[in-house]
Amino acid sequence: MTFGTADTAGPAHAALVDQVAAAAAGVSGVAFLRPGLADRLRSNRHRAANGNNSGTPAGVRMTRPDADSPWHVEIHVVALRTARTVDVARAVRVTVAHRLGALSPPQPAPRITVTVTGLV
Template sequence: MTAQHAEESAPYGNPALATLAAEVATAVEGVSGVAFLRPGLTDRLRSAVSRPGAAPAGVRMSRPDGDGPWQVEIQVVALRRARTVDVARGVRDTVARHLDALAPTRSAPRVTVTVTGLV
């Protein structure tokens, strides 16, 4: 991993990046068919008091090329009543629109969505 990649990926040392990741997480949670973002091991072990700058569960953002497009990885658990493909597409489109609204002149983000379970 390059030094630039380390600076631009989770866990977020940059408060602005942590805020952006939290905004993306909030947008994803509002997508129809999403039950919740997949919690990681640290989220399960974390105390009730959250640490500032901590990466939101299920969201990983990086910009390996520095000024290149965002690479966003989202992991969600979907509701059984929803079609998984529709949930994944909805999440991808929501994240892309959110990031495009913040920086319309940048290259389109590369968004990967993984549905890790159904409830």
């Protein structure tokens, strides 16, 4: 569900999503970001041949209705069984908020939703 604004298309948006994905994946207790259906269906060989990883990182969706609105960030992670799920979700939310604040400070505060979809 992308709203099709200029902010959600192109290399600047892709770079921002990559930064958010890296921040979320680096949180203690996160095993990995949940792959989407397209990522599961596309083979690694196909991605390497095309020089990309399906356009956007798995487990992160960033949208906003217009340039003046806050980012709506949805993150889906798989957590380690040894970590408390609620602590992992909170840490991901705080880390992503800090990263977005550093990357685009004049923007309104983002709305961040973190969902733990599994444990390993």
